[in-house]
Amino acid sequence: MLSLYLSKRFRQSKQKIGFVSLLSKASTLGVMLGVAVLIIALSVINGFEQQLEERLLSVVPQVSYQAPYDPIDDWQVKVSLLNQHPRIVAAAPEINLTAMVQFKGQLKAAQLKGVQPSIHTEVSSVSRYIQGGNLDELAPGSLILGNRIAERLNLNIGDKVSLLVANKHAKQPLAAPKRMSTTLIGVVNMGGPIDESIALVNLADLQSALGLKPNQTTGLRAKVQDVFDAHQIAMTAGSRLPDLVYVNSWFRTQGSLYQDIQMVRTIVFLVVFLIIAVASFNIVSSMVMEVKEKQANIAILKTMGAKDRTIFATFAMQGVGYALIGALFGTVIGVLLAINLPDLFNAIFSQSGSNPLAGVYFVEFLPSKLVWSDILITLGVTFILAVLASVYPAWQATKTEPASVLGNS
Template sequence: MHWPFEAFIGLRYLRAKRRNGFISFISLISIVGIALGVAALIIVLSVMNGFQKEIRGRILSVASHLEVSTYDGRLDHWRQVAQVGSAQPHVLAGAPFVNGQGLFSAYGNVRGGLVRGIEPALEDKVVDVGRHMVAGKLESLRPGEFGMALGAELARQLNVGLGDKVMLFVPQGTITPAGMLPRSKQFTVVGIFKVDMFEFDASLAMVNLRDAQVLSRMGDSVSGVRFKLDDPMLAPTVKQALRAKLPQNLVTDWTDTNSNYFRAVQIEKRMMTIILTLIVAVAAFNLVSTLVMVVTDKQADIAILRTLGASPASIMKIFMIQGSVAGVLGTLSGVASGVLIALNLDVIVPLIERVIGSKILSSEVYMIDYLPSDVQWSDVSTITLISLALALFATLYPSWRAARTQPAEALRYE
């Protein structure tokens, strides 16, 4: 195989020699810097993608994809709404619900939280809470028996388990001779669920729909109807279609109720991408100083090549090849190490936690207590192209400077 002489000379310049070992060391540092920047960018984006995916999955295990309600919190014709919603494309199931705030009291412990009235058979088709039951079953919430399913953290705070009694106080008051008193009802704990999201595990309780209607004095009305889609990402599209069908109702989707969180994650992801890309850029532009030193060191060689007939374009290609190969080596090394680490974070992070003796993440602050990772190959390819482009761009000035070398000037003092 015959290599073009530009490639042969450019690759030869990459090899360290005794008199230019320092230049080769600087070149090695540039390659390592590019590799570290690319690896860090891949790992950080994979963790943020995994975090977003994990939180979204956990939110949707309790929150529905789509909700239809009213501005006053009382939906009378909910069966008609459920029928209209279920007839929409991509809608798999619907379920009515009653939402309300409540105060839970047991064994001297008092906690506030959200009370949700559900139809267990229908609810299980809309969200995945049934699969997260750690004790009891969702089907145990039978009408008239006033059973209650608690989040695991809420149950721990109240110090209750299956079969224990919990007194529930709701804001709807009862007028008595002594004045307005909050309404209360004793419930029996028939289930405990754990969705691994502190917000829900510590504040959500579910009761039968009919019991919630009785307690809230809503008759046959509900707070709204929840729907599940075959693709959660289509929720905004289906929402617009439902708004046209139900103009008098309030239609929201999961992106509305959690918009601030996901917007914050998206902004954070973009900022981290910009910051880490700048790190890659700094490492890539270290190639500029490396190639400038190489060009200065090789002045005599460049002059000889010119006198032998090499064109300025050929000289420029020599140094562009040298710098580009360094950029490619750094990029490929960074991609390989970054993907390898990102795919094995579930092993690496627990090992680090055992070494330092503490948890890196707290579920009370970050909603989850481990670092999830979701390597998206579109991100990897984008990072690779950006790194290669920066490395190639960094070679242009030194290569152009080398091409402008005048043989007579370069050989005057040789």
């Protein structure tokens, strides 16, 4: 308690020389800015990871099985086999093709998917982003397109659209593509690259175009309990299938994006950690000068019977106090900005009319998600650095010799 009282008195002392006061304030300010920046940066990275899982990975196949040669027979039985796996939430048939969307002489490539509307909602949340219609209305002859495909071709709901589909199962290797006549009933508006590629039709349309039977498909897809363990689940569940299939997971198509997020997280943490470290070790210089300034006070305390551990604790608490004050204010600022960051981003770029995220990432807004464990780790690291930075000046304070100091005063 005495050490805490003395530390408080020294910190409130009006006798500090200006340079010492400036150094201590700069150290506190540096810690504050470092903690705030780290909390904001980690919140943004957490937000991107959350949106990756909740938006992109809820629409793209988490696990898929594609037939390389012959189609998959009795897809209902195969879906049932996949559903029996304890870590698979749901499974559904799907036909994936690259097709050309044609409207009034204009062509646009698209990733065409033939889906069974009644069960596709169990493996994909694309229905949440469909405007103008819904997935349940995707009857034979209907089409749902990505919003940017529709904009590029100047399409409106109700327009007649042609699809040119290559039939890889045709007996003639150079067979003419199949032409499918469809009616646009809705558009997918996710605000990302999927809007430029996705096209959905009823499974029966593609079965007819490819000459498949109603119980045949070229692929299966599954939704899993843990998307970050999708590859392992895909391999174990795929062993239940008797067909020859290619086993894929979202790591093959979107894995680089996830790895980029994790790499940015590591880089940001290391860089900002070094900023906090530099700010924390500025405490060393300010505390050394403060010990020099307070030598007379230390000498008087020693002559009054103060022990070395009391002197050590006094200056150690003072150094840690500078860092903790900065960390406290930095945490408050970082949390407030992280919570309001999406609104601030929208307010800034809605007025300027330009969005740096548009068409680049899978979201067109700046997501943010506070994870309290990140805040606790940040505060813990800051505290440890502050303690380490305060040890040497506090130890130097205990080496003050009262006779030499008071004798020269």
